[in-house]
Amino acid sequence: LEVALGQPFIVDDRPGAGSVIGTDAAAKSAPDGYALLVMSNTHTVNETLVPNKPYALLRDFVPIAPVNYSDLVLVVHPAVAANNLAELLALAKAKPGKLNYASSGPGTPYHMAGELFKAMAGVDIVHVPYRGSSQARTDTIGGQVDMMFDAVTTMSEFAKAGKVRALATTGKVRSSALPNVPTMSEAGVPGYEAVIWLGIMAPKGTPPDIVRRLNAEITAIVGRPEVRDDWARQGAVAMKMNPEDFGRYIVDDIAKWERIVKISGAKPDQ
Known part of the structure; x- marks a missing residue:
């Protein structure tokens, strides 16, 4: 974007409160x-x-463009007696509340993927939240927890090395990073989909001509063959939508996760 627009871009990273602090500043x-x-x-x-x-996405922002998405992968520690998803489901149903799964924290895509799995598969597994993906991943690999939904871009190498067992990926189609691993739908939870996606929004009131220009530039960048090829090697896929379609995508995603948050009883601190 710096090259395309002739403007410097500064990353103003404001962590805290599960992205709320930085998002409020942007609003x-x-x-x-x-x-x-x-x-x-x-x-x-x-x-x-x-x-x-202090903000609401659909009230205080306008959609610009999506960037990409990547699948998650459900992995178990090798000590878990499940070589595939069907065996894991049978084990979880035979031992309700005994198996657990790690996540990078409450409300993260990894946590919500686990709650969606529980709701759709009808299993009772216990959420173990961590402060970030790194420790959650370390304890899953070490066997302190039984399983984890993690980004395929990160966990695929550990799966290939045999440190964890990959049972299913979470997209509609198989991941380029783990082509031999079935999707959740293929493996036994029809209709399951949970991905990590990135997008760009702007404060409400941003002029429509600027919104269109930014959408065009971002769409062109993510459409470059070298960008798509690099992402494909990592298991990420470029997304292309106009601002209106991206807005509808956001609305649908809010509705999807609203249901899961309410079913699970998830709270920001647990």
Whole structure:
């Protein structure tokens, strides 16, 4: 974008409160096209998970463009007596509340993937939240927890090395990073889909011509063969939508995770 627009881009990373602090700062920025929000489905989950936050996505932002998505992969420690998803489901149903799964924290895509799995598969497994993916991953590999939904871009190498057993990926089609691993739908949970996606939004009031220009530039960048090829090697897939379609995608994602947050009883701190 710096090259395409002839403007410097500064990453203003403001961590805290599950992305709420940084998102609120973006919402309060001038709607002139010079302040953008890099967002993900963490933000759509937060619409329900964090009801008293100072902003609302659909009220305070306008959609610009999606960037990419990547699948998650459900892995188990090799000591878990399940060589495939069917065996894991049988084990979980035989021992309700005895198996557990790690996540990078409450309300994250990894946590919500686990809750969606519980709801759709009808199993009772216990959520073990961590402060970030690294420790959750370490303890899954070490056998302190039984399983984890993790980004295929990260966990695929551990699966290939035999440190964990990959049972299923979470997209509609098989992941390029783990082509021999079935999708959740193929493996026994029809209709299951949970991916990590990234997109760009801008403060409400950003002029439509700026929104269109940014959408065109971002779409062109993610469509470059070298970008798509690099992402494919990591298991990520470029996304292409106009602002209106991206807005509808966000609305649908909010509705999807609203149901799961309510079913699971998930809270920001647990």
